[in-house]
Amino acid sequence: MASIAAHGQGAALFTEWGPWQRALRAQFPLIAAHPELAYLDSAATGQKPQAVLDAVQGQLTDAHANAGRGSYPWANSSTALVERVRDRVKSFLGDPDPERSAVHFTSGTTEGLRLVARDWLAELLADGDEIVVPFADHEANLAPWLEVQRLLDRQGVRIRVREMPYQTSSGDYDPAALARLVGPRTRFVAATHVHHVYGGNMNVHLIRRAVGPAVPICLDAAQSVGHLPVSVAELDVDFVVFSGHKALALPGSGALWARQTRGPELRPGGWRGSPNTTGIASLAAALDWLEAAGTDRIGRWTVALAARLSDGLRHLDAYEVLGCQRSLVAEAPVQQRCGIVTFRHRDIGASDLGFILFSHGFMVRTDGHCQAGAGERTSSVRVSLHVYNTPEEIDRLLTVLASLT
Helix, strand or coil, X not given: XXXXXXXXXXXXXXXXXXXXXXXXXXXXXXXXXXXXXXXXXXXXXXXXXXXXXXXXXXXXXXXXXXXXXXXXXXXXXHHHHHHHHHHHHHHHCCCCCCCCCEEEEECCHHHHHHHHHHHHHHHHCCCCCEEEECCCCEHHHCHHHHHHHHHHHHCCCCCEEEECCEXXXXXXXXXXHXXXXXXXXXXXXXXXXXXXXXXXECCHHHHHHHHCCCCCEEEECCCCCCCCCCCHHHHCCCEEEEECHHHCXXXXXXXXXXXXXXXXXXXXXXXXXXXXXXXXXXXXXXXXXXXXXXXXXXXXXHHHHXXXXXXXXXXXXXXXXXXXXXXXXXXXXXXXXXXXXXXXXXXXCHHHHHHHHHHCCEECEEECCCECCCCCCCCEEEEECCCCCCXXXXXXXXXXXXXXX
């Protein structure tokens, strides 16, 4: 069947990098223990390599204590761990000025974005100011900014929330329209690096040019950190927020990187409780593992897998693939999906299709995917990939999907 045949450059990549990928896949105990199952939900959370599990075990058994609250050796070790991992996050993100920037550990992307909103943006804005935020990305990258608007409104400060413009043909941001939208009262822009439903890299590298050199940009990098290279030097953003659990670390871990050059210094408000030292240790191990594996290779592997799937789906009339239609083919001239393909069956509901797929050994996401107000409202099936996934899994999935047409 043409839809599940090997394709051009993707086939060559799978052949050349097959030994590399198999060696990495073997390092995930849960994946290795269940070869009959295909885990295709990495946008929700990533599986954990043995190195991360070992780091967690070591942190709990070697010198576990609360950080920043004691002067004995175990406490000092935990405090040093937290500070060391702050530097590790900076280096992983290619921080060009680590002496000036800051890293704050969070429970994940949602808390990090709310931290920027509550403890930084709310203090920055004055009556008549404007912010530009996405209305068709993840709810977590819209709700905090609307909360700030309501908070300030109660204080008598009226700000205007403008919708980030999108290109109708691709679903990417529209930098030209954004440049026209930005004005002298624009104080802040929020953006998403990789869209959690469509899988597209949202051309964030063009946003700085569109908004000018002075406007702070906050980047939701939940679907990019750990999945492809992320360079804050190249993107020239002011905040990068990501979840550790999507980057192969433990649930309840995450980080907020702040450049600290545009606007006031970010100072988290309230009392900062005990840090999640186990989660922080897992994050350090995950970043080390990802860097050793090669985030560029991981990104190219998952892009090739997603192209194999979308290219196969376009031959099946019973399915509608969401997002840019020009990027469905494996050799598309436009930017392809970063390891995420979301689709619907024209007759079978998403939940029912999810149950059917699990009966064949495939674990996928089936719902509205936490879309913000202007996003997709009808449930769909999302396949999201990481380095432990294989072209054989994609081919098996396409065979099952073809049988349901």
